[in-house]
Amino acid sequence: MDPVSRRLLKELNDYQREAHNHPEIIELTPADDEDLTHWRATIAGLDQTPFQGGLWNLDVKIPHNYPMQPPTVKFITQICHPNVHFKTGEICLDLLKTAWSPAWTLKSTILAISLLLSNPEPSSPLNCDAANLLRCGDLVGYESMIRMYTQLFAMKMTEEDQ
Template identity: 35%
Template sequence: MALKRIQRELQDLTKNPLPGIKVTPVDDDVFHWVGTIEGPEASPYKGGSFKLDVVFSADYPFKPPKIKFVTKVYHPNIDDEGAICIDLLKSDQWKPATKVGQVLQALAMLLEFPNPDDALVASIAEVYNTNRTKYSKTVKDYVQKYAK
């Protein structure tokens, strides 16, 4: 079941690509994808290209895919290891009807609209909440250094 669902979703994303988002299987392994999300225009991530690693289990779509950022990102919901804190990917909130394209779009939105109330990195959330100028400058520095 997982294989057919993943193949169908990959085919759909290939036929109808999402703006600023690309995915491809790694070495023809449909259970392992690499992807990129372009930094949203209306955010300090603009101009950056952020690599993702996407791994599906045999239990997909009943369990969420494991997704992490490979590119280093300064963000309250993404840690240094690339782990992502977003409700959509939490096992207890995942719904089998959710498609990976929706998750990728949500990740692009997360870049534009961080959620400091559900932060994975409290120190970055604090900067985001108290000094937006410093936050934006640090994001832009990271984009220049890691996401070009």
């Protein structure tokens, strides 16, 4: 078994053993039993944030030289956030680019993305509309917009909602 696969299996075992410690991560697993370089993750919006109640799916692609290079992570479920491109799901987060270190794991990366939801960085936006609301100090407008998009894209509808 190659070193990347060994590392990924260890990370999967570590995550599964400690999953109960991270309720914001609903799922973190290989997307296919045959391919350890493609994972999926699901994160939940944290309570007391405008993302509360939402569930977002992420696509995680692991490069052949992981952990020397970061994984490529993007949102599959549409999300409105200053640091996420609304159409492509691309995430602007330093650890996915210049601040990456082999000490990071897939679990810690997904936790950092979860934390980014409630701690946006409007000075490096991929979604200028959301970032401008924060930069102008319109927290009410920002949170209302986030709640609306969370309800539209990230909440499971019940039959009575349809």
